[in-house]
Amino acid sequence: MTTQQEFTDYQIDALKELANIGMGRAGAKLSQVFEHRVTLNVPNVAMVDEDKFNSLALKFETGSPIVNIIQQSFIGEIEGRSAFIIGGHNFADLVNILGYEEYDAIDEGHQKEMLMDISNAVNSACLSGLAEQLELDIELTNPSIAAFNTPNSALKDFFFKQKHQETHQTLLFEIKFFIKDINLYCDNIISLKISSLENLRNALERLL
Amino acid sequence: MTTSLLIVDDSTFSRNMIKRVLPSDWDVDVTEVICGEEALEVCELKQFDVIFLDLTMPDIDGLDVLLELNKRNYHSRVFIISADIQESSKQIAKERGALDFFPKPIKTDTLLAMLQQHEVV
Numbered sequence: 001m002t003t004q005q006e007f008t009d010y011q012i013d014a015l016k017e018l019a020n021i022g023m024g025r026a027g028a029k030l031s032q033v034f035e036h037r038v039t040l041n042v043p044n045v046a047m048v049d050e051d052k053f054n055s056l057a058l059k060f061e062t063g064s065p066i067v068n069i070i071q072q073s074f075i076g077e078i079e080g081r082s083a084f085i086i087g088g089h090n091f092a093d094l095v096n097i098l099g100y101e102e103y104d105a106i107d108e109g110h111q112k113e114m115l116m117d118i119s120n121a122v123n124s125a126c127l128s129g130l131a132e133q134l135e136l137d138i139e140l141t142n143p144s145i146a147a148f149n150t151p152n153s154a155l156k157d158f159f160f161k162q163k164h165q166e167t168h169q170t171l172l173f174e175i176k177f178f179i180k181d182i183n184l185y186c187d188n189i190i191s192l193k194i195s196s197l198e199n200l201r202n203a204l205e206r207l208l
Numbered sequence: 209m210t211t212s213l214l215i216v217d218d219s220t221f222s223r224n225m226i227k228r229v230l231p232s233d234w235d236v237d238v239t240e241v242i243c244g245e246e247a248l249e250v251c252e253l254k255q256f257d258v259i260f261l262d263l264t265m266p267d268i269d270g271l272d273v274l275l276e277l278n279k280r281n282y283h284s285r286v287f288i289i290s291a292d293i294q295e296s297s298k299q300i301a302k303e304r305g306a307l308d309f310f311p312k313p314i315k316t317d318t319l320l321a322m323l324q325q326h327e328v329v
Contacts, residue, residue: 010221014219016221017219017221017222020291020312021313022291023264027293028293028295031294037296037297040292042218042265042266133313
């Protein structure tokens, strides 16, 4: 049996719905932070080859050449990592939207801290939807900036640098947010370690 | 008297979870559809007493379904069951005629209390 066959269509549907609950929570957080309505799409959940994972990540469209990538891992009964991509604005615009003072806008450390706070809030919300329903304990590690105010083309370098996992397949959750009023795009791409799939499958079986 | 209920949700798992938490003594005839477009099609053919409507769906989302039902002057008791818990979503849904909003994951007690509050059961 290949990894691809380890999740039935119904299990993938359930995972999509659990990701949807997490996405809803994250969308509400983003909506509070930016004070604008967030457009949500049905999450994408699939077993994919790493190449596919990378190509999906590369499809991130921002409407702007500048992106920020914040990476974060989670550990516990299921483990993996996330890449939170935020684009559509340069950072000065973002700071302005968030209502920070001009001083903060020029302080790079502060800017990075803000990005990591946003990523942490989104990831906490996204992963809580999954973990709570499945009764799995997970813990987020500290986020770190993988790309800061970087040209969109840097996505390619970032994702292909990650291509050294122990397996050729990964369970991918792709959760997209769009804030139309301020032309802000966010994409949260979560991948699970192959070693976590058994725990995940067992938890799913209990829930179903 | 049997209540006709339409459940609109793109997820089979979610529709199953909703059916699982329906009040056990509620005499209900359930129709399920998987998208907004199908919802509008079945509403052309049948008058449902109650609709449980998801918001985030791949084609026509729940808010647009509400808009279209209003245009058609289709009157039903619509409850939103959604993971989209933004205040703006709740507000728009209510402005477009939804009676109430249940955040996912839905629990038996919450659903029962809300249905009783609106005198559905």
